Amino acid sequence: MESSQWWREGIIYQIYPRSFKDSNGDGLGDLPGIIEKLDYLLSLGVDALWLSPFYPTPDKDFGYDVSDHCAVDPRFGTLADFDRLVAEAHRRGLRILLDMVMNHTSDQHPWFQEARSSRTSPKRDWYIWRDRPNNWQAAFGGRTWTYDPQTGQYYLHLFTPAQPDVNWRNPAVRQAQLDVFRFWLERGVDGFRLDVFNAYFKHPDLPDNPPQFGLRGFDRQRHIYDMDQPEMMPLLNELRALLDSYPERYAVGETYLATLDKVVSYCGPDKLHAAFSFDFTSAALFYPWNPAWILKKILARERIFEAAGVWPTTVLSNHDLPRAASRYCRGEDDSQARIALTLLLTLRGTPFLYYGEEIGLRDLPLKRHEILDPPGQKYWPIYKGRDGCRGPMQWDDSPQAGFSQAQPWLKVHPDYPRRNVAAQESDPASLLNFTRRLIALRREYPALRRGAFVPLSAPAGVLAYLRRTEAQTVFVALNFSRREVRAPLPEGEWQTLLPEGASPAGALGPQQILLACKV
Ligand code: GLC
Numbered sequence: 001m002e003s004s005q006w007w008r009e010g011i012i013y014q015i016y017p018r019s020f021k022d023s024n025g026d027g028l029g030d031l032p033g034i035i036e037k038l039d040y041l042l043s044l045g046v047d048a049l050w051l052s053p054f055y056p057t058p059d060k061d062f063g064y065d066v067s068d069h070c071a072v073d074p075r076f077g078t079l080a081d082f083d084r085l086v087a088e089a090h091r092r093g094l095r096i097l098l099d100m101v102m103n104h105t106s107d108q109h110p111w112f113q114e115a116r117s118s119r120t121s122p123k124r125d126w127y128i129w130r131d132r133p134n135n136w137q138a139a140f141g142g143r144t145w146t147y148d149p150q151t152g153q154y155y156l157h158l159f160t161p162a163q164p165d166v167n168w169r170n171p172a173v174r175q176a177q178l179d180v181f182r183f184w185l186e187r188g189v190d191g192f193r194l195d196v197f198n199a200y201f202k203h204p205d206l207p208d209n210p211p212q213f214g215l216r217g218f219d220r221q222r223h224i225y226d227m228d229q230p231e232m233m234p235l236l237n238e239l240r241a242l243l244d245s246y247p248e249r250y251a252v253g254e255t256y257l258a259t260l261d262k263v264v265s266y267c268g269p270d271k272l273h274a275a276f277s278f279d280f281t282s283a284a285l286f287y288p289w290n291p292a293w294i295l296k297k298i299l300a301r302e303r304i305f306e307a308a309g310v311w312p313t314t315v316l317s318n319h320d321l322p323r324a325a326s327r328y329c330r331g332e333d334d335s336q337a338r339i340a341l342t343l344l345l346t347l348r349g350t351p352f353l354y355y356g357e358e359i360g361l362r363d364l365p366l367k368r369h370e371i372l373d374p375p376g377q378k379y380w381p382i383y384k385g386r387d388g389c390r391g392p393m394q395w396d397d398s399p400q401a402g403f404s405q406a407q408p409w410l411k412v413h414p415d416y417p418r419r420n421v422a423a424q425e426s427d428p429a430s431l432l433n434f435t436r437r438l439i440a441l442r443r444e445y446p447a448l449r450r451g452a453f454v455p456l457s458a459p460a461g462v463l464a465y466l467r468r469t470e471a472q473t474v475f476v477a478l479n480f481s482r483r484e485v486r487a488p489l490p491e492g493e494w495q496t497l498l499p500e501g502a503s504p505a506g507a508l509g510p511q512q513i514l515l516a517c518k519v
Pocket residue numbers: 061064065101159195196254319320
């Protein structure tokens with residue numbers, strides 16, 4: 001896709017590099033491993049790859065604690081590997097997006113080392129220091145403040161104490177951070193995913209957050225002073241101008257504690273291209289995974305995004321959430337994963353596909369001693385952390401699922417002898433081939449990429465809608481239920497697209513999906 005709007009119609013595939021493919025037998029995935037798998041990604045039909053962090057890191061938050069923003073951690077490869085990855089991806093028409101963790105650094109970052117060396121250090125003000133803490137709570141538990149005995153002050157961190165927040169209000173910090181974006185733009189990257197961007201600025205006076213009802217300390221306050229400050233807008237304008245000084249670059253923000261109004265406020269022609277709204281990710285966790293609830297969420301986002309002229313994103317899985325297939329499927333049955341993938345790939349918005357989602361990868365079953373993720377260690381068993389969704393990719397049925405020659409950093413899911421890419425490649429009825437088919441349809445039918453979303457009335461248990469441009473109408477029906485239901489197509493003549501070759505009938509089998517195009 002050549003157009004400057006590639007990110008609207010394209011599909012973005014998220015890779016968690018340490019779990020994708022290990023090329024050198026150290027149990028950790030790496031950049032050369034990703035290069036090995038580019039042809040697989042091309043065969044899926046995705047347009048861009050978002051790489052979770054591969055920068056040098058002490059791994060206190062598995063890469064989201066960065067100790068050098070302009071380098072590759074030697075465990076993941078070298079800058080030369082990175083350049084080769086960009087070149088090889090571009091040769092195949094795949095774009096590369098980087099994960100920019102700019103709210104905080106690692107406490108091992110030279111900036112912080114220097115800042116904490118003395119109160120008069122020239123970099124002291126690059127972080128946020130106070131003599132006394134306010135009431136803010138950290139997202140991963142405990143206070144946002146940690147005492148530094150050497151200099152006798154507290155520093156601020158919204159996540160773990162190993163992730164001090166930088167002071168974006170300091171002009172030198174702002175400059176240094178924008179230089180990091182420039183560094184990667186110059187290396188040819190096509191865009192960025194901004195980690196917790198809406199927390200960059202804190203209220204300058206650091207007032208206490210007001211209380212609200214919630215389970216953990218962090219949830220028990222309204223986050224009105226530790227994020228979403230007005231200073232974010234001019235920064236986004238500046239960042240966008242920087243991106244626009246290169247052709248066809250893109251930025252999507254991870255909106256922390258997203259509400260739809262908040263999300264659209266950060267997007268626009270002089271702000272971010274897009275920001276995550278995570279509309280469906282709480283289904284089957286806190287809300288029912290059913291058509292009525294999903295339709296309500298779709299309509300709310302359609303209304304707000306449409307009115308704001310902002311293009312939505314659709315996410316069902318990522319490295320912070322239980323995988324969609326684990327949330328929606330019973331046992332090994334992939335029927336609900338098919339429904340989820342159809343939703344992901346036929347709603348209006350940019351789909352984000354998380355590695356392994358195309359083969360229905362399930363969360364790892366982990367025991368307490370196997371938990372590595374800091375919030376999981378802290379809150380077990382109420383919250384088991386995010387290791388489950390970060391397991392090694394399952395390539396084939398060889399030892400370690402073809403991911404590595406060595407014991408991987410997280411164990412391989414025990415279902416790998418049956419659930420793997422190679423097995424699904426050769427099975428025409430597999431989830432992988434179903435995903436490929438859906439992606440191919442999305443590429444073939446402009447209505448699925450850019451058509452309006454038109455809800456249809458449908459029997460209980462069914463979600464039915466049209467995607468419609470002036471020239472084309474595609475009908476989508478998803479039977480979430482385990483019963484056969486009547487779901488007649490709207491008036492007119494229809495050609496069935498999925499299942500292939502089926503005649504457009506008035507009934508949908510249990511958990512069946514129907515896509516048809518008006519002729
Ligand atoms: C974002 C990331 C998450 C990380 C946190 C702190 O929410 O998605 O994985 O732990 O930021 O960087």
